Amino acid sequence: MVGGAILLALSTAAVLGAVAAGGGPGCRCRPREPCWPSAQAWQGLNRSVDGALVGLKPFSFPCHDPNFDAAACDSVRLQSNGSIWRASNPGGVQWENWDALPAENQTCYVHSARGIPCRQGRVPVYAVLARRADHVQEAVRFAAKNNIKLVIKNSGHDFLGRSAGRDSLQISTYRLKNIAFTDNFVTKGPHGREVSHGAAVHVGGGVGLRELYNAVGERNLVVVAGLSHTVAAAGGYVQGGGHSPLGAWKGMGSDNALEFEVVSAEGKLVIANDQQNSDLFWALRGGGGGTFGVVTRVTLRTWPDVPIQRTVYGIEVPRQYESVFWAALADFHHHLVVLNDAGGAGYYDIKPSPLNATAPLALSGILQFANRTDTAAIQALCKPLQAAWNATLAGAPGAWSYFVADKLHNSTHDMFNEYLPKDRDTLGGTVILTSRLVSRELLSTQEGAVRLSDTLSRLKRSPSRVITGHVVAGGPPAGAIRQQGSGGEDATGLTPAWRRTLTHLTAGQGWDPAVATWEEQRAIMDSVTNGDGALLRALEPDMGAYLNEADVNEPNFQQAFWGSHYPRLLRVKQRWDPRGLFIVKSGVGSEGWDADGLCRLK
Template sequence: MKRRDCLKAGLTLPLLPLVQKAAAATGPRPAAGLTRVRPGAAGWPGTSDWDQLSRAVGGRLSVPVSPFLGDAATRSEALAQLRNPFFIGDQPALTQTSGYHGAWLSRPSARVVSAANSADVAAAVNFARRHRLRLVVKGGGHSYHGTSCAPDSLLVWTRAMNQVELHDAFVAQGAAAGTAAQPAVSVGAGAMWIDAYNAVTTHGGRYVQGGGCTSVGVTGLVTGGGFGSFSKAFGTAAASLIEAEVVTADGRVRVVNADQEPDLFWALKGGCAGSFGVVTRMTLRTHALPDTFGGVSLKVRADSDESWHALVVETLRFCRDTLCNPHWGEQLRFGDERTLGVSMVFQGLSQDAAAAAWGPFVAWLAARPQYTLLDPLQALALPARHMWDADFFRRHAPHLIAEDTRPDAPRMRMLWKGDQSQVGWYLHGYASAWMPSGLLDDAQREAAATAICAAAAHMPVELHCNKGLFGAPADALAASRATATHPAVLDAFALALIGNAGGPAYAGSGGTVDEADAREGAARVQRAYQQLRTLLPAAPTYVSECDYFQRDWQQSFWGPNYPRLLAAKRRYDPEGLFVIHHGVGSEDWSADGFERRR
């Protein structure tokens, strides 16, 4: 399963005693047994209650219905747009992932508030709290764990809040005297990364650290501590957060930053906003734009297990010596039939310089007849300002992009062709682990290669080099260290990803889940992951791309940061209004978020 085709940890000690200590220090919690209400149950809001909410939000309250279950014309249009992430994102009843085997299916909420502003969000939050409703929040809707999806819930949908505003000299509200102004961009909660890149890079000539997939929501990626193709140069997306506007469980609209409510601000930088409130706007630091962006690709096959192992060892050595620096990002894919696929991107290099960097690796292959070059080295560079310029790609490389094909779609809506396979996918299994830089050392490289080869025998292993910050510059490391993301990311040279998925499984779409295939896919993922666990038995991982059933998730996602996150959760959401799967404080709730367990 390819995360994207092109252009696109250390160990920790058990921390449960620290988590328990932090929980005890934050005061009493509501008693176990608190339940939320479902449609038809006693306490579910009546018609007059819903009418009152509708008036409060300007009539933007409705019952979400999947277009695949609509009339013939509606369903026909939906089927034609089944692989269009922008269409899927425009449907309040749908999510970009259609489910995860043994875990969840994409199903609509009972009601949706299509929020236009923070006042709408506050009205929905207050309503849910008063009536004891399950509340979910959706912006981009890309969560692999279904955190923006819950049947019988009230959905706060922020899609319409997609404004983007550039600042030449931004100073956070209430900042300490002498705080320097800096270039920045303010982005509404419903904006996608293509909205941000179009404004900041294509038209503004600067760069904002965001996601590789252009239809991903800005808010979810930033608050999840997310990565983009060039994070090796600019740090995590959360590291660029200067300020956020957020509606907390008490219905207050707060503006938080390093000087105003710093604990909540810090929690939003990688702790997942869905556990703390509803972010309505965020302001991110922008960076000087490099001269160029570009990509490098090749594919090679080894003729035996012995030569395959040697190839993996050499690839890891080359990664250490050439790729662990701010210029490079994206992935190395160790696939079936002993094949290595390279889909790397670069910044700040010329096309010739990028190709030359790979010269020694290509020469190493050429000197050994046991390797067959299936796809020769290709390097391509372009002026950085055109990286997300849809018109540029329409003219020069239309084969690299897909588009929002609806007649009224904005012209700037493009996505990388390789990302289209993710639209609507039904995940069979998924697993990931941050790979600490020590594995690249001479003393450990052989063992690392052995584990990767053993894992790849079950399922392809992708090393996403941009999702580990080993080799990043000091300023990017410092900014990323000041987030809630697990500190293992700072020393990781890559995030290892293993996954398997089937096609869309939305009700009414015609897609069905092949249970036997899904079970086998999930089992293969786990067999592959277990091979990595022999090397890294307690490897931390990235909260947004990991196993739904992640063991010891508090440690795996946040490590030593979890006690501080839990304290912020107890302070700003003591009743647990905001519950997401494996989110901060979710251990207090049933899996569906409807009953307090402790």
């Protein structure tokens, strides 16, 4: 039995368990309403998908009375922080705050007390564990015919909870694992027109990045994708833009998508590329996952693998010299412009809240330079920053810094093998993010870098708080797009703000789900949105946020996530999904629906 799944042999009434509110005009049909499909109808769907339909319960179901099962509960607790297990389990997502519905006391947490009832929360009622595209088609048609909320789950990596949904039917694409290579991918248009795109790989909707990297690495190839085991290339990752440690070398993941195979809201299997359904192709490259259809396959451009130079850096400052720390951080962000323009990309952590009274404030990170083997030249790029740090840190006795081009990987495949050495990422728990894209223009001046440091210094502190920077855009690709003008920025649905971005900053806040009350959780969310988020939004009001790693309550999300592209994205949405079958939280067109995507707003 799939964890969290209950075999369809149980009665519909036993599988349900969600308390349904009354429906009405403009609302989806919900369990226990007369419109809800009969057991026979669900069995008919099951036959049409070759037995791939399962009823769902939260995967922590056996940890709670009256269904407590000690052995099953121990197994769940042992595996609950593994991303592969969570990805393969249709009854859960990667962040457990999205399994639950605490506002209505519908929770089923792994580590909460056995006596607390396990309720359905946002876990869908049923799931189709699709193994082929036609399974997806059948599920889409069934949901449309019966007016049921539809949820698409790939691996469940989603900070906005778009992979879960109360009173819904889930389509799981995790089992679509096909990978195929072509030396010359050609798109065909009307009147016999053909466009050659070079080498590419066709990737099934459920192929995780670790699986994909292994496959391309065996052929001495590389794709532009993220740094994770279980994020799937074809899902919300590439549809939301898709940042990568290779972004400063070859652009965003969405820039490298050549074609999508998509199940539309009508249940049709369509091809979207630069020659066919080009409006849908444009929207799927940055418009957001789960919004325009169900992607069953994506074709990604491949590149010959190259060496990659790693550079490590950091500073530590005694906590009594906090002003020096933030000044040194301004030095770093200002000099990051030159390093990124030279192709530097990577990640860094800012720790402004020491875990104990004697721990220092710290910055640490890695920059990679793809297709660069000149270690001495990279080291020379670092010297101006080292000189600035030496001058600034002189005001803090005991402070120190380093910036060293320390390792040359023979290939990006070697790099990913080192950075993703285990079989899983450790996930689970709860988190709400705030984030912001920070422009190259702001950091091109020391004054702008100081403004950023001042803003970061005013974010809420906690002992576990980490601010993470993602240098995953910019570089030569962004420079080429800037030279092209607005035409280059408009080539995909991705927000134009990404083309101006030097660093993408995130700051998260979590809580203990077994202890925190709903009121306490709301207070944390309010602090994230209206405290830290407001400070970051004020820094550069004309920038925005990366929709895949953003605040679920981001104000004016249309502008923040898509900027000037939103009106066009909405037109594509209305053409391809006029009835709003694919509605996700803070997605294109979601402003016309309630927070659960169950009822249209009047």
